[in-house]
Amino acid sequence: MKPSEPASFSRHPTDAPEPKGSVRPVAVITGATAGIGQGIARNLADTHHIVIGGRDAGRVARMAGELPSATGFVADLAAVGTQQFDEAIAELTGRLPRVDVLVHSAGVLHRGTVAETPVPAWTESFMVNVVAVAALTRALLPALRVSQGQVLVVNSSSGLRADPTYGAYCASKFGLTAFADALREEERSTGVRVTSLYPGRTDTAMQIANVAFDGDGYDPDFYLTVESVVRAARAAIDATPDASLESVVIRPARKRT
């Protein structure tokens, strides 16, 4: 524990009890073990108690252990709708003293034409990218209303425009756009703000796999850094209380010629 921190904060490597009497706002972040979600978790860690969402208990524990005030939420989002998933969500809501920020960053990208893409790839895309987002949001909404909190959905430029071989991904991300648009208007009177963040290509493991699918060389100079996307996310989270950044589109400034 850092000496400057209140005694109520300690390192919670996994799903240990949350700190009671916490003075820190609480941020629940899915996909916080890698890429953009991990970057947002690290950025918010100075000011927030972080709940690290991930499907691998070891990775979640390691990540939580690196932050001054963090616990874990271990769940396979593809298992949404199962009893195990419901129990994991019930356990999470039962132990959180409050929720101020909910970031949905976990996501999967399956590439292939419609002719090539098998049903399990469509199912996983929708389960992880849409249905689990709805289920977790629904479970945490009561706490978010109390705090007049913020839901940040990490979407994609694929949630605004569909391209060949991105059918399953784009369809799920278009669905995610609709989810966030509906939620935003439903919750406007409660004070819960909903942001859709639409990054373009970003230098993460997902993008490395994406470029490999196309057989192209990987040059991170043409992609957004995680830090740039995190800054955009932070702008939405730090918006003044009278304002809501509803859609944030961030794209690489340079294009490969």
Ligand SMILES: NC(=O)c1ccc[n+]([C@@H]2O[C@H](COP(=O)([O-])OP(=O)(O)OC[C@H]3O[C@@H](n4cnc5c(N)ncnc54)[C@H](OP(=O)(O)O)[C@@H]3O)[C@@H](O)[C@H]2O)c1
């Ligand atoms: N990278 C880009 O170019 C780009 C561009 C636009 C939008 N996005 C979106 O940004 C978000 C983050 O992507 P990223 O680039 O940071 O990807 P990433 O580096 O591959 O990280 C994905 C994260 O999602 C988690 N995850 C995947 N499937 C899961 C499941 N079934 N249950 C629980 N967690 C699961 C992963 O957990 P594990 O550590 O267990 O694998 C990991 O933490 C995604 O929604 C993606 O669609 C990315």
